[in-house]
Amino acid sequence: MIVNTLSEPATGDRAAAPTPAATVRRHPRVLSIAGSDPSGGAGIQADIKSIAANGGYAMAAVTALTAQNTRGVQSVHVPPAEFLRRQLESLSDDIAIDAVKIGMLANPEVMRAVGEWLETTRPAVVVLDPVMVASSGDSLVAVDARLALLDLLQHAHLVTPNLPELAVLVGEAEADSWEAALEQGRRLAATSQVRVLVKGGHLAGSACPDALVEPGGSVEEFTALRIDTANTHGTGCSLSAALATVQAQTNHWPESVRRAKGWLWDALETSAELEVGHGHGPVNHFHSLWDAAPPAGNAFSRSLWDEVEPQRKAIFELGFIKDLAAGTLTEAHFAYYLAQDAMYLGSYSRVLARASALAPTAEEQLFWAKGAENCLAVELALHGDWLARHPLDVGPGPVTKHYVDHLQAAAFAGSYGEVVAAVLPCYWLYAEVGRVLHADYLAFDGVHPYARWLETYADQAFADAAEAAVRIVDAAARRGSALDRERMREAFVHSAQYEVDFFDAARLHA
Numbered sequence: 001m002i003v004n005t006l007s008e009p010a011t012g013d014r015a016a017a018p019t020p021a022a023t024v025r026r027h028p029r030v031l032s033i034a035g036s037d038p039s040g041g042a043g044i045q046a047d048i049k050s051i052a053a054n055g056g057y058a059m060a061a062v063t064a065l066t067a068q069n070t071r072g073v074q075s076v077h078v079p080p081a082e083f084l085r086r087q088l089e090s091l092s093d094d095i096a097i098d099a100v101k102i103g104m105l106a107n108p109e110v111m112r113a114v115g116e117w118l119e120t121t122r123p124a125v126v127v128l129d130p131v132m133v134a135s136s137g138d139s140l141v142a143v144d145a146r147l148a149l150l151d152l153l154q155h156a157h158l159v160t161p162n163l164p165e166l167a168v169l170v171g172e173a174e175a176d177s178w179e180a181a182l183e184q185g186r187r188l189a190a191t192s193q194v195r196v197l198v199k200g201g202h203l204a205g206s207a208c209p210d211a212l213v214e215p216g217g218s219v220e221e222f223t224a225l226r227i228d229t230a231n232t233h234g235t236g237c238s239l240s241a242a243l244a245t246v247q248a249q250t251n252h253w254p255e256s257v258r259r260a261k262g263w264l265w266d267a268l269e270t271s272a273e274l275e276v277g278h279g280h281g282p283v284n285h286f287h288s289l290w291d292a293a294p295p296a297g298n299a300f301s302r303s304l305w306d307e308v309e310p311q312r313k314a315i316f317e318l319g320f321i322k323d324l325a326a327g328t329l330t331e332a333h334f335a336y337y338l339a340q341d342a343m344y345l346g347s348y349s350r351v352l353a354r355a356s357a358l359a360p361t362a363e364e365q366l367f368w369a370k371g372a373e374n375c376l377a378v379e380l381a382l383h384g385d386w387l388a389r390h391p392l393d394v395g396p397g398p399v400t401k402h403y404v405d406h407l408q409a410a411a412f413a414g415s416y417g418e419v420v421a422a423v424l425p426c427y428w429l430y431a432e433v434g435r436v437l438h439a440d441y442l443a444f445d446g447v448h449p450y451a452r453w454l455e456t457y458a459d460q461a462f463a464d465a466a467e468a469a470v471r472i473v474d475a476a477a478r479r480g481s482a483l484d485r486e487r488m489r490e491a492f493v494h495s496a497q498y499e500v501d502f503f504d505a506a507r508l509h510a
């Protein structure tokens with residue numbers, strides 16, 4: 001979550017003047033003028049991803065080639081500034097450019113080429129990230145470039161220095177506190193008459209503040225929790241490219257900072273999923289796109305299975321299951337379990353009938369209808385048999401009641417996906433328990449007191465039905481939205497936990 005606070009309202013600053021509303025575009029054409037990072041985490045590669053992830057059309061004019069990876073920069077090659085000039089002219093001769101993000105400019109000559117081009121094209125949004133050192137600590141800019149960089153600030157609507165870069169720009173030592181950084185930001189904004197985003201990524205502490213400082217001195221702070229990660233390669237590049245893109249969509253700097261920072265925060269938080277390199281890895285630019293993409297094949301059910309690993313392990317640790325496998329479970333415990341199961345199956349059958357009613361294909365409709373019938377016919381007959389010989393006068397226990405309530409809530413208020421995800425653990429975990437217990441049963445020496453029950457659940461037809469139910473859940477997940485899948489996941493995990501509690505309930509209540 002990004003929290004922002006405003007100190008001193010902005011009044012009449014030159015840089016605070018809004019650009020005309022007519023320039024706002026849903027898919028702005030955004031140009032990155034920056035160096036290449038072949039590892040894809042920083043430079044133009046990061047910029048293109050950031051621009052695209054934030055809804056812009058990305059273009060890139062390359063200012064320098066680097067040989068670098070997540071560990072550091074090994075080499076830099078700067079093509080003639082004249083060739084950069086040609087790239088920029090080719091673009092502005094043909095394409096309307098809504099926003100520009102400027103990154104690595106290796107020397108004063110390159111800086112001047114960019115400044116002259118900005119002078120003639122005057123894009124509505126120019127964000128300048130004064131890149132000087134990579135996150136690895138390697139320098140990316142010639143030492144004599146400071147004055148040329150300061151000169152370039154006059155063409156920028158926003159400059160986004162990190163703390164070491166801010167210190168170089170104001171010609172002071174690096175700020176050692178957030179207050180000192182804001183003071184330097186104010187000085188830079190005032191002397192260069194430019195809007196500054198002071199970035200607090202390099203500070204220590206649990207917060208990661210940034211602040212928008214106007215040339216008139218007003219400061220708006222945006223604070224987020226610091227994420228504990230080493231994947232900070234390209235955070236500055238990604239933020240500035242996102243800012244240029246969002247500003248061309250909103251025409252409102254504080255809103256642009258809030259959105260771009262929020263997007264980057266999520267990209268940092270999900271960065272570990274990428275597993276790129278051994279040093280400072282990249283951020284996950286496309287986290288929301290990838291989260292929303294339908295899972296291929298059986299990826300969804302596999303992720304569900306992985307997610308309920310604790311429940312799967314817990315089942316086999318239960319005294320009830322261990323005693324059942326060993327044949328040492330008391331008849332009273334087993335009778336309580338079967339009585340609860342009979343009550344459960346009566347309701348479960350109705351929920352399967354609801355899945356049948358909602359099914360999108362005749363095949364799935366028939367599958368759930370057969371399941372509903374099976375519950376009543378086969379299971380209840382088995383239980384009726386056993387329970388007739390071991391009568392037990394109990395009503396539904398608390399776990400049975402909660403489990404059934406959960407299933408019925410999905411059946412009456414949920415989508416087809418939620419219903420099938422909620423009923424799946426009963427198929428899938430039972431098939432798993434049956435498979436494991438049946439193997440123990442086959443190795444059992446003597447007559448097993450629960451032979452009939454164990455044989456039913458290790459039945460191949462039951463395993464096949466569980467597999468079919470898994471395929472149906474995967475198909476429903478592919479058809480649904482990210483929100484549908486989240487609800488399916490919740491329904492599944494709740495049911496899986498109830499499966500554990502259901503086995504355990506017999507031990508507690510008998």
Ligand SMILES: Nc1ncnc2c1ncn2[C@@H]1O[C@H](COP(=O)(O)OP(=O)(O)O)[C@@H](O)[C@H]1O
Pocket residue numbers: 135161162163199200201202208209210224225226227228229232234235236237239261264265268
């Ligand atoms: N560990 C982190 N957790 C959350 N946000 C971070 C973290 N590190 C950097 N940021 C954010 O990433 C952006 C870039 O910050 P910074 O590291 O200061 O710049 P640079 O990448 O240019 O060195 C800022 O918005 C900063 O707040």
Ligand SMILES: Cc1ncc(COP(=O)(O)O)c(N)n1
Pocket residue numbers: 034035036037042043044066103104131133134135232233234235236237238
């Ligand atoms: C080509 C290029 N440009 C910029 C950076 C700085 O990256 P960061 O965003 O981590 O400061 C980099 N490492 N390489």
